[in-house]
Amino acid sequence: MNDLTHFEVPLRQTPFHARTAVLNKLNRWGPWAGYMTALCFGDEAMEHTAIRNGASVYDLCPMVKYRVTGAEAAAFLDRLTIRNAGKLPVGSVHYTVWCDDEGRVLDDGTLFRHGVGDYLICCQERHLPWLLASSAGYDVAVREVTEEVAALSLQGPCSASVLDAAGFDVWGLKPFRMVRFAFQGGKVTVSRTGFTGDLGYELWMEPAQALPFWDHLFASGAPWGIRPIGTDALNLARIEAGFIITNMDFIPADQALREDRARSPFELGLDWMIDWDKGHFTGRRALLAEKEAGSDWALVGLDVPGNISAEGSILYHGKKREAGFVTAAAWSPSVKRSVALAQVEAKYRKGDDLWVEIYALRELQYVKLMLPVTVVERPFFNPARKRATPPGRF
């Protein structure tokens, strides 16, 4: 393999592969950012149950990571992202997005501040050329570190108890904060973050620590039925939490070929993050103009009657006029309702007279349903334990 033929070789394996491979009874793997990732280990329902009722572990290694260091790291990130990165306290994390000049979203991600001039960006897509271009004129170094960091996501109401049993006292750790622990001669960083909308933690380490850490975590978590989960179960949990995923709920502006496909933070319901007072950032002028003129699209949460997932469905106004489309949908075991995320033309954002056309597969035959939907608040599932500090001991 060389730089030109990398695509010819099989997907990479994560540092946890030796453990996940033997547990993956279905051998169900999918590609994620050049790695193979477990879609389901054996039973999606049980894996989702572990997220909501026990402790679940998801291999996060393929997540794309950039380290941003230097005296002007905060200034660089303030110009790059729409949120105020300078105000993010050291030891904290925030969710953020960045846009192109037209104010269209390139990606969302989480930003970890490890030091005054030391940040980590975690995101779905690769952006090194954009980050480097954005760094021109700033005293900052940007480096992709995806392969240098191994990570697991430990999620579920029992996750704090599992960590406690593993020797990591996280009882005082608040949401979006992080703390560092010694582990077998190295360090493990624990952040109270996740993608499930539940109590949960993300655990960051060097690849060399991956297998010993996995073994230690699973041994400690056994009493709580700790269980590895695949992307299918995680996707169900994130839909319940109302979270969006790049290239599933919106297409990054730099990948969109059709001019009308890219979306702004307003159109994705993320405008609450925009800090208009921090100074200029990329896309600010376009977004200010959009704020004044109004947006074309809106991202909404939908309550769908019945129990058939509305995945891939088209929305209609008055059953006739196309009004939008569903980007993610599921029957939610946690709220016992069929829910959906959808993009609708902005004028239909209130949801009046909005209908979804579902093709329901019933014993190998599609049946067309036209059902009235209601626009509802996200998250669909929002347990208090997600925020409680200290979290409950189970």
Added chain:
Amino acid sequence: MPSFSAIVIGGGTNGLACAGRLAAKGCRVVVLEAGAVAGGGAAVREFAPGYFAPALAHTTRGVDARVMAGMALERHGLGFHPALATCVLNAEPLSVMRGKTTGADAAAYAALIAKLSEFARVLAPFRGLTPPRLTSSGNEWGKLARLGLGIRALGKADFREFLRMILINVADVAEDELTDDRLKGLLAFDATLGAWLGPRSPNSLILLLNQLACGPDILVPKGGMAALAAAMVRAAEAAGVVVRCNAAVARVLVTEDRACGVELESGEVLAADKVISAISPRTTFQKLVGPRHLDAGFFSRVQHIRSRGGAAKLHLALTAAPDVPDLQARMVIAPSVRVVEEAFNPVKYGEVPKAPVMEFVVPSAFEGDLASEGHHVLSAIVQFAPHAPKAGLEAARAEMLENTLAVLEAHVPGLRGLVAHAELLMPQDIEARFGMVGGNWHHGELAVEQMLFLRPLREAAQYGTPLPGLYLAGAGSHPGGGINGSAGWNAAGMVLHE
């Protein structure tokens, strides 16, 4: 803190034209010029004790008629010597005046220049237009439609010929229509003058059309180029413009996402409602504004505005008149298309051509006071010089000077014996002294992909920029450089329009 309605950065001919037009409409304008005198490329330079040469530009195809009239430049003392003939130096020199020449190709040449002039005539009005946007709103549709119709009105055969030739290379045209190498070389030289293109590079003919659109004649102002700049300064001042020299701008100041003034290198701060930059767009955005006030995509596209200079400037102090057929002609040494192309090839690799091509004038033949009695100065534009010489600036300059003098000596025997002092400005020297990025003639290459609504970039092609309150007015904007003031005049129109 002094406050103006507009600050113009850069006192070149475009900055002065812009300031003059704004002041005439009642704006309080200050022009901030880094150098000791205004004029930019149209200045005079004492390159050796007692010898003065035009700093960069030594001829013009005429000041934009709107600038001439709008600033009443004649009234402020601007006049021109009779148009210069071009003398192609060769074993048998050939004299050319517009389309008129002698020899076997005389008729063909006249016909070709007539055809090209006709194309230039329908293109000329575009030079005075704010480039259209590729959107449905905000364009001067009426004007555009009229200009489009103007092209269409060429008649069916000419229109087809126009479409065939508009993006063609000049070498093909020369080969198709002419047989005399002297004329072919001249055509190739003229089209690529100030460009980073060889005659065989695509789209090289359009640059010749652009020059013809500026004017058919090659002119030297009475009193020299500096007199042209001085007349513009007088006219601007008469309209109320304050022209401040030795006032290099270090930074554009921004408050509330709006350009609101500038800070000079001295630390002095000046406030204004509008800041208009008549210096290179790249310098404007990269150095004066900086990334903090600009979107990342735009800022990185600014870094990629191509701005390679291929023209070097030679000044010779001569102890006597050079032996040329006509001291008051423009002399061109460009023996054939091939020689011009081969002079371009090495600069692609950062090397110096063995046999550069060039044009020169003898300014002291027009103005007696540029050198002492009996002495002369020779001003040459020599192409092509590498903008990023592999051998380093010093070595490349020495080699370029030697090769240039050797070519000159071959065409003007005895010249080297008259040289009391020689100065060669390489593109890098020109950048250092005049601030033209890469030493480029147009503050950014004038090439089809950097023309009209792409000049200097889509987001700044209508003289406004993404930073509210900041405008561009220099050669880097439509319609490009040369001593004519068109870009500055257009920009002022846009500023007034808003």
